[in-house]
Amino acid sequence: MRRRVLPSVFALALAALAGAPAVALADQPVVHAPVGAVRGVEAEGLRVFKGIPYAAAPMGALRWKPPARAPGWSGVRDAQDFGPACWQPKPRTGSIYASPLKAFSEDCLSLNIWTPATASKAPVLVWIHGGSLIGGSSSEGLYDGAALARQGIVVVSINYRLGVLGYLAHPKLSAESPDHVSGNYGLLDQVAALEWMRDNITAFGGDPANVTIAGESAGALSVMYLMASPRGRGLFSKAIAQSAYMISTPHLSEPRHGHPSAEAIGSATAAKLGAKTLADLRAMDAETITTSALMAGFQTFAAVDGKVLLKQLVDTFDAGEQARVPILAGFNSGEIRSLRILAPPPPADAATYEKEIRTRYGDLADDFLKLYPSDDLAESVLLAPRDALYGWTAERLVAKQTKLGAPGYLYYFDHSYPAADAAGLHGFHASELPYVFGTAKTTPPAWPKVPDTPVEAKLSAAMIGYWTGFARDGVPTAADAPAWTPYGTDRGYLAFAEDARPGTHLRPGMYELNEAVVCRRRAQGDTSWNWNVGVVSPPLPPGVPKCR
Known part of the structure; x- marks a missing residue:
């Protein structure tokens, strides 16, 4: 008798030491999905399932292949712990974004689900984490989906391949591909996750016909890629893009817009790593190649390959060829305060600044200086790249969806609090995330x-309400908060400061200026429209090319 009792007592003691709830195995929820049965955890009206494989990441001799369909399994699979993060470089010491991650693997294509215990055909929100396509994980405490799920939706967060393992293009990789393309593996992982949900999410109480894709920063860039890619069609019905950036991106096999081809970038990276063949690259262990490629200057981009991505994002959205879905998009007031590497160096004085701007912006210089004047250089060098990357993109997204006949909702996050202000980080990049997820205690x-104050709690409750309302039916609504009108013809938006405040015509002239700048660079053909803003902008070509 003693032999039967002791293991149970020992297990309960271990659970107590680990701070885990001592829940009998029979009381833990089991879901029988088409892919197989999984056992999660139930608490406070939610069921949570972690680390479910949605696809197989090719490794070793098969590295740099599209994701393989996840094999099913027999028996009941434990789904109570997050899966390992995808390989990535160690974060910069002291970075406010660095989260402790426990394990890394190439076999990292897993997802996590938070679902109301009684959910049936509930709306689904799929979260794509940020991190410049080189870092991050779905296991970060910032992205815990419990608070959102308590509003009656199913929340899913996903891992996807990152950095050189997720986005390397190379002529030899293209040659061995049936589609004659390479790169975009991380993006194909995201597609595979959406396909898994189409086939399995019903078992977890979700509605595969009501899926919202959402992400911040590189996650929002991924949202735009999915909207543009034919591979994403029919897999989602709404989109949320927080601090997205509609940058130019390399083409697969030819240089354009100031970028070398993606294949040329891959070949140069392989040479710097001393790899003469694909076998050499595939023989390198994942940690070494991830770090070494970054040190060798590999920049992670998706590639315009004619298969996964047909065109530059700006061209796809101009042609109205993106997914015709409602969108919620916005940006933060202090984006560059925590990303100062994106800010141009401040000029010596106001006269130097004005001279540089007039030299570089020509007939658009007056418009530029009106928005970013010389009498506050410190602020102007932060606002110009913020607007060129994030502000212009957010307004462009809602404007283009509006033109398609799909509702667009624009926001501007200008909220801060004492600790952020003391660090000079008012409204910093990603600072809206604890409010959207209700995760202020797990940053x-x-x-x-x-701080734990009524003001923070009220703002978070409003944002959770708006986001879940949008996921539910495409209209962001929140209790005890103002109505959020679509962008429409009045260019409406909602500002989040101390509370939510509606307005129209956010930053007049900002969108038009940046639209004109990008239009000219596109016409020029040999210049990107990424981070070359203000005093580091290449001189714009004169004249006004006709743009859609």
Whole structure:
């Protein structure tokens, strides 16, 4: 008798030491999905399933292949712990974004599900984490889906391949591909996750016909890629893009817009790593190649390959060829305060600044200086790249969807609190995330601590309401908060400061200026429209090319 009792007592003691709830195995929820049965955890009206494989990441001799369909399994699979993060370089010491991650693997294509215990055909929100396509994980505490799921939706977060393992293009990789393309493996992982949900999410109480894709920063860039890619068609019905950036991106096999081809970038990276063949690259262990490629200057981009991505994002959205879905998009007031590497160096004085701007912007210089004047250089060098990357993209997204006949909802996050202000980080990049997820207590270690006050709680409740309302039926609504009108003809938006405040015509002239700048660079053909803003902008060609 003693032999039967002791293991149970020992297991309960271990659970107590680990701070885990001592729940009998029979009381833990089991879902029988088409892919197989999984056992999660149930608490406070939610069922949570973690680390479910949605696809197989090719490794070793098969590295740099599209994801393989996840094999099913027999028996009941444990789904109570997050899967390992995809390989990535170690984060910069002291970064406010660095989260402690426990394990890494190439076999990292897993997802996590938070679902109401009684959910049936509930709306589904799929979260794509940020991190410049080189870092991050769905296991970060910032992305815990519980608060959103308590509003009656199913929340799913996913891992996807990153950096050189997720986005390397190379002529020899293209040659061995049936489609004669390479790169975009991380993006194909995201597609595979959406396909898995189409086939399995009903078993977890979700509605595969009501899926919203959402992401911040590189996750929002991924949202735009999915909207543009034919591979994403029919897999989602709404989109949320937080701090997206509609940058130019390399073409697969030819240089364009100031970028070498993606294959040329891959070949140069392989040479710097001393790899003469694909076998050499595939023989390198994942940690070494991830770090070495970054040190060798590999920049992670998706590639315009004619298969996964047909055109530059700007061209796809101009042609109205993106997914015709409602969108919620916006940006933060202090985006560049925590990303100062994106800011141009401040000029010596106001006269130098004005001279440089007039030299570089020509007939658009007056418009530029009106928005970013010389009498506050410190602020102007932060606002110009913020608007060129994030502000212009957010307004462009809602404007283009509006033109398609799909509702667009624009926001501007200008909220801060004492710890952020003390660090000079008012409205910093990603600072809206604890409010959207209700995760102020689980931010990364160096994140400015969000205070526990009624103001913060009320703002978070409003944002959770708006986001889940949008996921539910495409209309962001929140209790005890103002109505959020679509962008429409009045160019409406909602500002989040101390509370939610509606307005129209956010930053007049900002969208038009940046639209004109990008239009000219596109026509020029040999210049990107990424981070070359203000005093580091290449001189714009004169004249006004006709743009759609």
